Amino acid sequence: MNDVCYFTNELKFLPIETTHTFTLNLFKVISQNTSPHYYFCWMDYLDGLNPSQKEAVLHVTGPSMVIAGAGSGKTRVLTYKIAHLMRKGVDPFNILSLTFTNKAAREMKERVGKIVGEGEARNIWMGTFHSIFARILRTEAAKLHYPSNFTIYDSSDSKSLLKAIMKDVGVDEKTYKVGLVLNRISSAKNNLLTAAAYNNNVNIQAEDRQMAKPKIGEIYKEYERRCFKAAAMDFDDLLFKANVLLKDFPEVLNKYQHRFKYILVDEYQDTNFSQYVIVKKLAALNENVCVVGDDAQSIYAFRGANIQNILNFQKDYPDSKTFKLEQNYRSTKNIVNAANHIIDYNTEQLDKTVWTANEEGAKVKVSRTLTDNEEGNLVANDIIDIKHNNQVQNSAFAILYRTNAQSRAMEEALRKKDVPYRIYGGTSFYQRKEIKDLLAYCRMVINPDDDEAFKRIINYPARGIGKTTLDKIAFLSNAEDKSMWKVISSSQLDSLEINSGAKNKVRHFIEMIQNFHILSKKKNAHQLVEDIAKTSTILTDLFSDKSPEGVARYDNIQELLNGIKEFVEDDVVKAIDIPYGEEAPLIEEGQEKSLAVFLQDIALLTDSDKDDKTDNNKVSLMTIHAAKGLEFPYVFIVGLEENLFPSQMSLSSRPDLEEERRLFYVALTRAEKEVRLSYAASRYRWGNLIYCEPSRFIEEIDDKFLEYTTPQEKKKNSFDNEQTGNFDNQRVNYRSTLKKGMSKVTKKDSKIPEPKIIPPHKKMVSIDASKRPVDPTFAASASKVEIGLRVEHLRFGKGEVTNMEGVEPDRKATIVFDNVGEKQLLLKFAKLRILKI
C-alpha cells in the first residue's frame, strides 16, 4: 500500500470517511493507456505522504525547519503536521499556525478539519502574523495605554498623516517624498527601532543626512505621537507593538508561551526581523517550533524580509532538524528544469535539487508583439485556443505581471473577447474614495479619536467646515496632544476662535456622530451603515451625480452595503477565524456581527482573501507577488522586458536583481502544465510610448526549454561583459554562517554566465505620443484591404481576403489563411500587412 500511494499528478484521491487513524479514500487513477478508473481503500492518514514529507510530519518535539522546493507539498506537510499533533493528543488551543494569507489559514483549517474533525480544528490559532497579533493586541491593549478598539491605519492613512506632519515640520514635500519617508519609518519599525532609537542611531542619522533628509527622525517621532493620540496603529505597529508587549510584560509573554506550545510558520523566508523576534520569544519556552520556507522564493526583501532568518534559525536552535522537500508534484519536467536553470544564475542560494516525476510537458512558448495592447490580444487569443483545444475552464488560466499597471491591456483584450476574468490586488475595493469615505464614518463611530477618519469626513459631504476651522482644530489637537474629536467635543470648542456659524456646524457634526454611536448599540452593522450612508447624505450626494464615474461610485457604496449584509447574515465566513472566548473580551455576546468586528476584519484582509462566491470560473489576473503559493494549469507571464521585469529600480544592485530573478522563478513554478512568456516591443507608460527590449530572463532560460512562436529578435551583444562582475564584492557569503547539518551553498558554477547588467546609457527612450511611429510592416490601413488581396497577419500568418462586409469603423474581412483556415477579422483590430502579388 505504502508503495503505491505516493502522490503524483496522475493519482488523485478524495477522503470519504475518517476514523481515528484511518481514512477511507476514493482514488481516481489516470494513466495514459487506459481510461480512468476508481477504487476505494482505507489508508492511514500518513500514507498520503512521501518519505521526506512523512519524516517532517513525524518530527513532533523540538525545533525543525522544512526547506520546501516549489510545488513540493509544503502545505500538505503543514496540514498533516497539525493533524498529527492533534492525533498525538495536543490541544488545538495550544497550536499557533502563522500563514501568509488568511485565506491560506482558512483552507488549511478546513483540510485539518477533514482529518481530525471540524469542531476540533476550529480551535487552532491560525492566521497571518498581522491578524493574529492584532487580535492579541486588542486583548492586551490597556497595557500599552491603547484602547482595545484602536484603528488600524492603512498605508494611505499613514501617508496622509505624514503629509500633514511634514507641512507642520516645515519640510518640502518634493525633497521628502512621502513614500520614501514611510519606507524609512516602516523599515525602522520592522527592525524594532523606536523613533527615539532612530534619532540616537549614529548610522541612521548619517544615512539620512547623506540623503539630504535629516529631518526624517523628527518626522518619525511626531508620527509616533500622532498615531498614539489617534488611538491608531499602522501595519508595522501590529508587529512592533506585539514585540513591545512581549518584551516589557513578562507575564504576557509567559501567558502566550504557555498558550502556544506548538508554533508553525509558513513562508518563513518572507518574515522580517520583527516577526522573527516574535516567533523566537514565543517559542523560547517549549522550542516546539517548525518553520517552512524556500529561499529560492524569497520575494519580500523590499519590505524587510530577511533570508538570514533561516540561517539564524539554525544558530538559535543548534539541535534543530532540517528536512528537505525536493520532489515537485505540480509542474512538468520542462517547467521544473527551466525554473531550476534560471535560479542557478543567483549566487545566493541553499543547495537543493528540485525534481519531478511528472511528464515532460510542452516547451515554454515565447512570443513577441508590437505593442502592449497586442500582447493582451495575443494572450486572450491563446486562452481561447487552449480552452477550445483542451476543454479546460477559465479558472485554469492565470496572467501574471510585474506591476499592477499592466493589467489594463490584458483586461481590455479579455473584455473585448468576452473572456471572464478577475483581477486580484491593484486599487482594491476598500481603497476607493467613496468606500474610504463611508468607512471613515464607521471608524469614527467605533474610535472617535481616529484623526485620519475625522479629517476625511469633517467636511465631506460639504457642510461648511473649511480649511480655516480645521486648521484651528488641528493646531489645538497637536498642542494639547489630544485627538481632534476630544478637542471639539469638550468645552474647548467654545474657546476656539472660529465664527459662530462654523461652530454651530461643528456642533451639528458632533451630534450626528454621537447619534450614530447610540445607534450602533441597537442596530446590526448593516442597518447602521445604511443609516450612516443616508444620514450623512453620502448616498444622495453620489446618487445625484449622473456621470459614469458617479454611477459607479453609487454602485460601489451599494456593493459595500451588500457586503456588510452578507457579513451580518453569514455565520460561517470570517476573515480571521481564531478562537474568541476569553482572548477577545471586547467582543461581547451578540456582538460578533458588530460594525467593530467588520472593520477589524476588513482592515487586514488580503485581496485574495475575498472569495467571489458567485462565479469562480474566471481567468485570474494578478502580480507575481500576489500569486505566491497559488497554482494554475496554464500560466501566462507577460511584459518580459528589460526595465519592467526586471524592474528598472532593481538594476543597480545585485541583491535586488537576484530578488527579481527569484520572482521570475516563483512565476514559472506556479504552472502545472504550460507556461507562456510574452513581451512587447513598445508600450505606453505615463502616457508616452516607449521602446522595450526583451528581458534578460528570457535569454537566461536555455533554448532547449523554449519555443519561439514569433520570429526571435536577433541576439544582441549589447549588454556583454562591460558591467559584469560589478557586484562580486557585494556578494553575500552564506557559507561562513552555516552550521553543520545546514545545506551547503551552491558554489557558483563557472560555466554559468554572470547576470548581464544593462548599462545606464541603454535606458529606455520615451518619445512624444503624437509622434508614435507607425510600424512599417503591420499597419496597413484598413481601407486598403480588398477582396482578392494576399495579406499577412501577425498570429495567423498568410492568407487571402475572400470577403468584406460592414462599414467603417466596423469593417470586417473574411480571410482564408494558409495554415489556420477561414477567420473573420475586424479591420480596426487586426494588424494586417498587404503582401505584394
Added chain:
DNA sequence: GTATTATCTAAGTCT
C-alpha cells in the same frame, strides 16, 4: 468657503 479649471507628477512589489 466652495466649485471649477489648470497644472503637475506619478507607477514597484504588500500587510
Added chain:
DNA sequence: TAGATAATAC
C-alpha cells in the same frame, strides 16, 4: 492617462 493639488473665479 489619471488622480492630486494649486490657482482662479464665484
